[in-house]
Amino acid sequence: MGDVAMTVPILRAFVAQYPKIKITIISVPxxxxxxxxxxxxxxxxFDSKNRHKGVVGxxxxxxxxxxxHIDTFADLxxxxxxxxxxxLFRFSGISTAFVDKGRAEKAALTRAKYKIFKPVLSMxxxxxxxxxELGFPIDLSNPTFPPKQNLDSRxxxxxxxxxxxxxxxxxxxxYDSKVYPLDLMQDVIDKLSEKVAYKIFLFGxxxxxxxxxxxxxxxxxxxxxxxxxxNFKQELQLISNLDIMLSMDSGNxxxxxxxxxxxxxxxxxxxxFAGFSPFNQPLENALVSDRNLFPKLPTSVYGNKKVxxxxxxxRTILPKTVVEKITTSLK
Numbered sequence: 001m002g003d004v005a006m007t008v009p010i011l012r013a014f015v016a017q018y019p020k021i022k023i024t025i026i027s028v029p030x031x032x033x034x035x036x037x038x039x040x041x042x043x044x045x046f047d048s049k050n051r052h053k054g055v056v057g058x059x060x061x062x063x064x065x066x067x068x069h070i071d072t073f074a075d076l077x078x079x080x081x082x083x084x085x086x087x088l089f090r091f092s093g094i095s096t097a098f099v100d101k102g103r104a105e106k107a108a109l110t111r112a113k114y115k116i117f118k119p120v121l122s123m124x125x126x127x128x129x130x131x132x133e134l135g136f137p138i139d140l141s142n143p144t145f146p147p148k149q150n151l152d153s154r155x156x157x158x159x160x161x162x163x164x165x166x167x168x169x170x171x172x173x174x175y176d177s178k179v180y181p182l183d184l185m186q187d188v189i190d191k192l193s194e195k196v197a198y199k200i201f202l203f204g205x206x207x208x209x210x211x212x213x214x215x216x217x218x219x220x221x222x223x224x225x226x227x228x229x230x231n232f233k234q235e236l237q238l239i240s241n242l243d244i245m246l247s248m249d250s251g252n253x254x255x256x257x258x259x260x261x262x263x264x265x266x267x268x269x270x271x272x273f274a275g276f277s278p279f280n281q282p283l284e285n286a287l288v289s290d291r292n293l294f295p296k297l298p299t300s301v302y303g304n305k306k307v308x309x310x311x312x313x314x315r316t317i318l319p320k321t322v323v324e325k326i327t328t329s330l331k
Contacts (some may be wrong), residue, residue: 001251002276003123004031007076008038008258009279012145013138015040021136024068026061033233034258039148044068044103054238055084059269062088070094072134076127097133099126106274106301115296126275143280145260149237155230159201159238164222165330167192168238168245168261169217170203170301175303177269178248180314186216187319190328193220201226201238203252244329246322249303253278262329266322268314269305271298287325290316 004027006100011023015038022040029045036043043269044051044065052061062085073089075082075098083098090096108116128138151159159166171185192198202213204227217223226235236255239245245256245263249270256263265278265286272286291297293316 001031002254003077004034005251005254005258005277006123007127008034009140009143010076010124010131010138011035011038011041012129012258013140013143014136015129017036017138018136021220023072024065026065030232033236034255037305058084059088059294061085066092072096074130074134075099076130078271095134097130099123099130102126102275109271109274110298110300110305112296112299117291120275122275122277124279145258146240149240151241152234155234155238158224158226158229159241162241164197164199165244167198167200167241167326167330168203168242168247168252168256169200170245170247170250171213172204173248173250173303175248175269177300177306177310177313178250180215180248180266180270180317181312182212184315184317184319186218188322189216189223189292190220191219191319191323193223195220195327196222197218198222198330200224201242203227203235203239244326246326247278248284250274257281264322264329266314266317266327267298269297269299269303269307269310270301274298274301276301285329287317287321289313 017207019285024042026046028048032043032178035041052055056303058081064218073086073094073096075086078098078101085097086098092170102120105120109120119208124140131138133322140237171180173179189200200223202217202225204213210227213225213227219227240255240259242261245261247253247263247265249267251267253263263278263281263285267286267288271288294310294313296307299305299310
């Protein structure tokens with residue numbers, strides 16, 4: 001999800017700077033709401049389970065896309081399926097370009113010995129370089145964002161009218177090494193909820209996460225669990241109306257950033273230097289684990305590698321620090 005959300009600011013800048021160029025986004029149907037407000041952008045649904053499944057399905061996808069008379073192909077994913085499709089376009093005489101994920105630099109950043117601890121090129125710059133290679137340089141220095149979306153009646157039943165500062169909290173991530181300990185998150189939520197001027201919305205998904213979110217809400221009137229109660233498009237509408245989002249290094253951070261929110265992120269095994277810091281966010285909004293106590297950090301680009309004795313690294317990010325960062329940002 002985060003990878004797809006990170007393309008949106010690039011595309012928003014592209015359509016503003018090249019208003020006569022049409023773009024077709026190829027992705028699974030779930031992500032279509034990300035792109036619906038972008039002018040000159042159409043969405044082609046990739047049917048991974050039926051029509052476009054397997055190698056034969058990718059040939060079929062290529063034939064489907066040829067009917068759109070595509071002039072260039074930008075591969076912003078650079079995985080096995082997109083590589084295969086890219087080659088088909090190139091062999092048919094269509095210009096292509098693909099994102100360089102910077103694997104060597106990221107490996108140097110995350111290795112335990114002889115670590116090179118410095119920022120690598122962000123994924124936003126890497127995506128912009130793809131379009132530059134195709135002849136469309138993009139200026140990202142003055143980003144624009146969509147207006148706040150209207151909340152539908154079902155969402156308004158949950159949120160009520162907005163007469164407080166709305167704080168979103170997304171406490172989960174794909175890997176445990178990126179998840180702030182729930183007892184500390186409970187402390188953060190409890191401290192924030194003491195302020196009647198704040199209303200807090202908890203985001204997540206799946207039965208287990210919903211149960212954990214309900215526990216974190218602690219039956220406080222100004223803490224609302226959103227997970228499982230509205231659909232994805234409605235969640236995007238709600239996020240666009242938040243004043244700030246607190247997230248792990250996860251997709252929710254990138255969704256909030258693409259909508260123009262202030263985003264506070266918490267980092268465990270990963271680090272913003274790896275190029276996945278949310279779009280247009282200052283580095284001070286990324287609260288990282290203490291590298292003096294855990295010098296091997298970051299140990300992973302994605303959080304999928306476990307390092308013995310590093311399980312408690314995120315406990316060095318104090319709840320008091322998180323609360324102060326949020327309250328200061330809201331002033």
